[in-house]
Amino acid sequence: MFPEVESLIDLDGYPVHELDRGAGRAMVEAARRTFDDTSLVVLDGFLRPAAVRRITEQSLADAARQGYRFTGSNNVYLGTEPTAGRSAELDRTYTKTTPAFDRIDSTSPLKALYGWEPLAQFIEAVVGRPVHRSADPLGAVTVHLHHDGDEQDWHFDVSEYTVVLHLHAPQAGGVLQYVPRSRTQLTQNHRALREIAAGRRHALTRDLPTVPGTFVLHAGRVSMHRVTPVHGPDPRISATLSYNISPGLRLNEYTRRLYFGRDR
Ligand SMILES: O=C(O)CCC(=O)C(=O)O
Ligand SMILES: [Fe+2]
Numbered sequence: 001m002f003p004e005v006e007s008l009i010d011l012d013g014y015p016v017h018e019l020d021r022g023a024g025r026a027m028v029e030a031a032r033r034t035f036d037d038t039s040l041v042v043l044d045g046f047l048r049p050a051a052v053r054r055i056t057e058q059s060l061a062d063a064a065r066q067g068y069r070f071t072g073s074n075n076v077y078l079g080t081e082p083t084a085g086r087s088a089e090l091d092r093t094y095t096k097t098t099p100a101f102d103r104i105d106s107t108s109p110l111k112a113l114y115g116w117e118p119l120a121q122f123i124e125a126v127v128g129r130p131v132h133r134s135a136d137p138l139g140a141v142t143v144h145l146h147h148d149g150d151e152q153d154w155h156f157d158v159s160e161y162t163v164v165l166h167l168h169a170p171q172a173g174g175v176l177q178y179v180p181r182s183r184t185q186l187t188q189n190h191r192a193l194r195e196i197a198a199g200r201r202h203a204l205t206r207d208l209p210t211v212p213g214t215f216v217l218h219a220g221r222v223s224m225h226r227v228t229p230v231h232g233p234d235p236r237i238s239a240t241l242s243y244n245i246s247p248g249l250r251l252n253e254y255t256r257r258l259y260f261g262r263d264r
Pocket of ligand 2: 155156157
């Protein structure tokens with residue numbers, strides 16, 4: 001159905017289309033162990049260089065034409081914890097340009113990847129439960145461009161799982177920092193949450209630099225994370241594909257307005 005998808009991925013290194021054969025099975029086993037241990041799976045060189053170039057060029061064009069640019073602050077819970085999230089000290093800095101799902105070209109390889117069944121099956125095998133693509137008209141698949149000085153500060157995602165594809169690296173900064181499976185602990189320990197939000201490094205904080213072609217699967221709803229400020233003339237570009245544990249789920253209005261400047 002999506003013949004081009006097979007040319008986007010290094011299927012020799014990552015046989016996601018053959019999960020029930022030897023190499024595919026071994027890959028899933030390894031990814032599953034890593035996900036259990038760290039809340040995250042990183043596959044270097046997952047996208048082929050030509051695919052990275054093509055998606056990057058298209059993303060720059062989509063962003064220049066109709067990317068939404070936001071500067072302000074976001075709540076760490078993105079509207080998913082109405083009471084705990086009301087404190088102004090948990091509102092964090094947020095500046096980036098995001099073309100929404102409906103502004104990403106319909107021929108984009110990102111949409112083909114999202115619709116490709118073997119990728120969804122791989123994610124299910126790694127996280128160990130059924131997953132469903134997001135039904136959000138704006139946020140199901142999104143591109144993020146961080147220019148010099150841009151960042152996305154600490155937050156928990158609305159979606160349960162997110163695939164992040166690294167497309168372009170900045171000269172410096174733009175690191176994904178995350179505190180694995182920290183939601184319950186930090187929601188019960190407001191002081192620790194405030195300290196991380198205020199910039200103090202938590203003992204469990206991990207760093208993931210941006211390397212084009214890399215596939216990242218992470219449990220963004222339970223792992224607090226941020227993208228550190230980007231420095232230099234080259235933007236950091238990433239794309240996110242969102243998954244939930246129930247069908248038909250969407251972002252909330254707060255997050256749609258924050259990310260895209262509109263609710264639909
Ligand atoms: O670009 C990334 O690495 C992650 C972006 C992110 O956390 C988000 O959009 O919620
Ligand atoms: Fe996120």
